[in-house]
Amino acid sequence: MSQGFSPAFGAELDRLMRWRRDVRRFRTDPVPEAIIARGLEAFGTAPSVGLSEPWRLIRVESAAARSAALCNFEAANAAALAGYAASGEADRAAIYAGLKLSGMRDAPVQIAVFCDEATPKGAGLGAQTMPEMRAYSVVCAITLMWLRLRAEGVGLGWVSILDAARMARDLGAPDSWKLIGYLCLGWPEELSDLTELEQAGWEPRVGLPRMESR
């Protein structure tokens, strides 16, 4: 019944999921296009509500586009830091200031991932009471690509400290495209199974979710 997936495969999958870290420190050497292609194939196997496949990808390569994206992050990051400082959380602000929260200066591959909220594909099935299912489908796809890349040692960092509307405008995305994430891809500078936030003492990980019952 398991289509032949062995317990050993399951154990390796567990190990991959633990290694799947958000990476912000990248080496600058290139990632082979064949690995990117396998990541995109995994992306395309994702479930999508009504088979709407609402994902839209823009690879950010030009100096102008990268610079606009980096400025976007830096402005949002400075505003966040100012917020922690202004709220009197001096410790938080100090930790925040020391965190590296994006690899946008170094990551050799950068992809902005959008959801087309106006796609006719799927005819709205499954998205009438919960239209956010379209965005969730895109998140599933990113998660699959993330795992697939990491199985080849390539790290991914998901940047969300951004003005999403400005990013869409700067990249010339149509009005109906909503930014889901800005992804940095590359070889991790170092290997760790601890996240930056755990290492810096921002927040510990609980891990296993609690489940209530009704």
Added chain:
Amino acid sequence: MSQGFSPAFGAELDRLMRWRRDVRRFRTDPVPEAIIARGLEAFGTAPSVGLSEPWRLIRVESAAARSAALCNFEAANAAALAGYAASGEADRAAIYAGLKLSGMRDAPVQIAVFCDEATPKGAGLGAQTMPEMRAYSVVCAITLMWLRLRAEGVGLGWVSILDAARMARDLGAPDSWKLIGYLCLGWPEELSDLTELEQAGWEPRVGLPRMESR
């Protein structure tokens, strides 16, 4: 650099991702709790914005809670069907009427997954300009559990044809909990790598995503 993940593992992972189908036809025999537990462990390895781990799970077991959930789905499903019929899309309405869009009558394990939009954990890091990152974190976690369960042959169906606010109320969830998905788990009645929507001619799958460049 790949922490020892072999090409053979990568190929098996690709196969798992293709098998990871949304399942709506379940056998009613129970799923061992040890498999559920491994699924939840995978869930807990998910990335979360600011390490906020905003997921909240309710296992829906009582007859009363299951009945309320099923009524919720049936009302939303009937409204969707009426919408296709009223819009003059007779073909769409006919196909829709024949689709099985939830396994809620049969699935032995049912879990409502929420996002706590008010969690203080993570102190808002990464979620100030894009607060939807909290919900996206929960979607990542569901995706990991989905894969892990499927590696043991257990299918998952994500039901979104629901009044989310009513579901939260019916399950007694706090006001700050937003429903992300209602998950049906169990042994698939049959194995297919084609989705119900492809089989029924609702929508074909494209698969590999297009990527533009800037």
